[in-house]
Amino acid sequence: MANVDTNVEKSISEILGFLCVNSKYGNTYTANNVHEILKLLSDSLKHQSQRENMSNAVIHALGGLLQFLGVELQTYSDGATKDVAVIQGIAECFRCLRNSCVQCDINQNEIGKGKILADTIQLVTGLMNQIHKDEDILICVRCAMQFMGNLVTNNNQCKQLVWKLLDLNLHRSLLQSGDTKLCSYSCMVLHNVLDDTRCNELILDKNGQLVLKAVINIVQDTESEWGLFIIERCLQCQDFLEKIYCELDIPCRSLMLDVIESSMKNDECKKEEVPSISPGNVTFLSTEFIICVKYIEGMTADNSEVSQLVLHILEILCLCSSSRHFSHVLQAHTTLLGTVIDLLKNITELGKQPDSVFSCVNKLKSKKTSESPAHGVKCSLIQLIANLVHKNKANQNMVKDTGGLELIMNLTKIDGNNPFITEWAVLALRNLCEDNPDIRSIIANTTIDGVANKSEILKDFGIEAEVKDKKLLLKRPNKDST
Numbered sequence: 282m283a284n285v286d287t288n289v290e291k292s293i294s295e296i297l298g299f300l301c302v303n304s305k306y307g308n309t310y311t312a313n314n315v316h317e318i319l320k321l322l323s324d325s326l327k328h329q330s331q332r333e334n335m336s337n338a339v340i341h342a343l344g345g346l347l348q349f350l351g352v353e354l355q356t357y358s359d360g361a362t363k364d365v366a367v368i369q370g371i372a373e374c375f376r377c378l379r380n381s382c383v384q385c386d387i388n389q390n391e392i393g394k395g396k397i398l399a400d401t402i403q404l405v406t407g408l409m410n411q412i413h414k415d416e417d418i419l420i421c422v423r424c425a426m427q428f429m430g431n432l433v434t435n436n437n438q439c440k441q442l443v444w445k446l447l448d449l450n451l452h453r454s455l456l457q458s459g460d461t462k463l464c465s466y467s468c469m470v471l472h473n474v475l476d477d478t479r480c481n482e483l484i485l486d487k488n489g490q491l492v493l494k495a496v497i498n499i500v501q502d503t504e505s506e507w508g509l510f511i512i513e514r515c516l517q518c519q520d521f522l523e524k525i526y527c528e529l530d531i532p533c534r535s536l537m538l539d540v541i542e543s544s545m546k547n548d549e550c551k552k553e554e555v556p557s558i559s560p561g562n563v564t565f566l567s568t569e570f571i572i573c574v575k576y577i578e579g580m581t582a583d584n585s586e587v588s589q590l591v592l593h594i595l596e597i598l599c600l601c602s603s604s605r606h607f608s609h610v611l612q613a614h615t616t617l618l619g620t621v622i623d624l625l626k627n628i629t630e631l632g633k634q635p636d637s638v639f640s641c642v643n644k645l646k647s648k649k650t651s652e653s654p655a656h657g658v659k660c661s662l663i664q665l666i667a668n669l670v671h672k673n674k675a676n677q678n679m680v681k682d683t684g685g686l687e688l689i690m691n692l693t694k695i696d697g698n699n700p701f702i703t704e705w706a707v708l709a710l711r712n713l714c715e716d717n718p719d720i721r722s723i724i725a726n727t728t729i730d731g732v733a734n735k736s737e738i739l740k741d742f743g744i745e746a747e748v749k750d751k752k753l754l755l756k757r758p759n760k761d762s763t
Contacts, residue, residue: 296318296319296322296339296342296343315346315366315370316366316369316370316373319346319370319373319374319376319377320373322339322343322373322377323373323376323377323379323380326377326380326381327380329383329384329385332380332381332383332384332385332388333385333387335381335385335388337391340381340388340391340392340395340397341395343374343377343378343381343397344392344395344396344397344400346370346374347371347374347397347400347401347404348396348400350367350370350371350374351371351400351403351404353367354367354368354371354404354407355407365417368415368417368418368421369417369421371404371421372417372420372421372424375401375421375424375425375427375428376424376427376428378392378397378401378428378432379424379427379428379431380431382428382431382432382434383431386435386436389431389432389434389436389438389439390436390438390439392432392439393432393436393438393439393442398429398432398439398442398443398446399446401425401428401429402446402447402448402451404425405422405425405426405451405455406448406451408421408422409422409451409454409455409458412458412460412463413459419460419463422455422463423460423462423463423466426455426463426466426467426469426470427466427469429443429447429470430466430469430470430473433470433473433474434473440473440474440476443470443474444474444479447470447474449483449486449488449489449491449492450488452467452470452471452492453488453491453492453495455467456468456492456495456496456499457495461503461505464499464503464505464508465499465503465505465506465507465508468496468499468505468507468508468510468511469507471492471496471507471511472507472510472511472514475511475514477517477518480514480515480517480518481518481520483515484515484518484520484521484524484525485520485524490524490525490528493511493515493525494525494528494529494533496508496511496512497512497525497529497533497536497537498533500512500536501532501533501536509540512537512540513540513544513557516540516541516544516557516558516559516562517557517558517559518559518561519559519560519561519562520561521559521561521562522537522561522562522565522566522569523561523562523565525537526565526569531586531587531590534590535586535589535590535593538590538593538594538597541558541562541566541597542593542596542597542600544557544558545557545558545597545600545601545604546600548604548606549600549604556604556606556607558607560606560607560610563601563607563610563611564610564614566594566597566598566601567598567611567614567617569594570591570594570595570598570617570620571616571617571620573587573590573591573594574591574620574623574624576588576591577591577592577595577624577628577658578624578627578628578631580638580639580654580655581638581654582638582653582654588654589654592658592661595658595661595662595665596661598611598617598665599661599664599665599668602665602668602669603668608668608671611668611669612669612671612673612676615675615676615679617669618666618669618670618676618679618680619679619683621662621665621666621669622666622679622680622683622684622685622688623683624662625659625662625663625666625685625688625692626684626685626688628655628658628659628662629659629688629691629692638653638654638655639655639658639659639698640698641694641696641698641699642696642697642698643695643696643697653698655698656698656699657698657699657700658699659692659696659698659699659702660696660699660700660701660702660705663689663692663702663705663706663709664705664709666680666685666689666709667705667708667709667712668712670709670712670713671712671715672712672715672716674716674717677712677713677715677717677720678717678719678720680713681713681719681720681723686713686720686723686724687727689706689709689710689713690706690710690724690727692706693706693707710724
């Protein structure tokens, strides 16, 4: 780099003029002192006042240097000995550009007008094959992604440009680099360019789905915050789980369910008007549960990871069914209600067999019961039924017509394997009776065991209970008795 052309000299002079340090460098430039000059500039641009005073000419000078250093890099890539100063000079160019974009839309817009972004992506593409061979090259690519991340922050024009120029295959390569920092910066860029339209494009595109799988793997392996933001954003899109979930391995599926459960609970705590999860994704989970109930029925003491996933989905459906955003979605899914009733019947029958994981345990506190793979399953199923029949006469009658009513009445006994099953069974009965005289009549004429001492629990749910001749009589409490 001893013979620097006139354009490069002009670029360096422009930068030196901005820095006001001409005398030290004279008119002879080498890769080493160009790198030193760029280092001065990147340090200077850490200050907001310097960024705001930065002229377009300095931005163009950086673009010119980036092009020149890229040509120099190609020379060494073709077989000559690597020049560390060239790699470091490119990295310093990216640092200058990165720093110039911070809270400065004027600089962002000027960079977006020229070829700097296209040249950056071209350089990154060329360097990707060598990042595992050389630490300097890896640092260079990291700086490039930081620059792009800052370029698109709060700038729709630059977001559109990066989305257009950054190939999905290249982005996937960056996400699969194995370098934690580079993966994080790449997630930052992707998150910052996504809007509703681009998010849907990504989900529906085959290469986009591979990118999203790479993001999910990063979150699973490194707990990347930027990667988590991408997942949360995609969960607002209708088709996300349908396109992605079944392509994931079990740990990543479990991660997805954790994110969904956390988002659901957060929405309820904050009383969010717009849910974090789209109805389409809730519908997918209910369908997935219907398909996979066989794994619950086949549970043994040696529990499988798949059955635990299905139980996790069940817990999420319980949350969704009590949510004002999703209760109507699940109540309309009558196949779900039928599946839940059938599953509850089947595991209740299985529980009558010796050594079944679904057997009723009369003692409430037992380490053995809390460690059971089927711990709380019946309780969750009854909870889901209670929510699905709430103020829904069609679903109430479906439970009645499929034998679910008697089933629930017979599950009101204390079960150490299913804490609070009595309370949920009583609530389910309360919801089944609400505005449904036929069901109230059936209960009034049904012999029932195990509810005689539950009058206080029933009263908590707005019902008075009286057992007469082994029949349970339910009625609303008198105002004077409350």
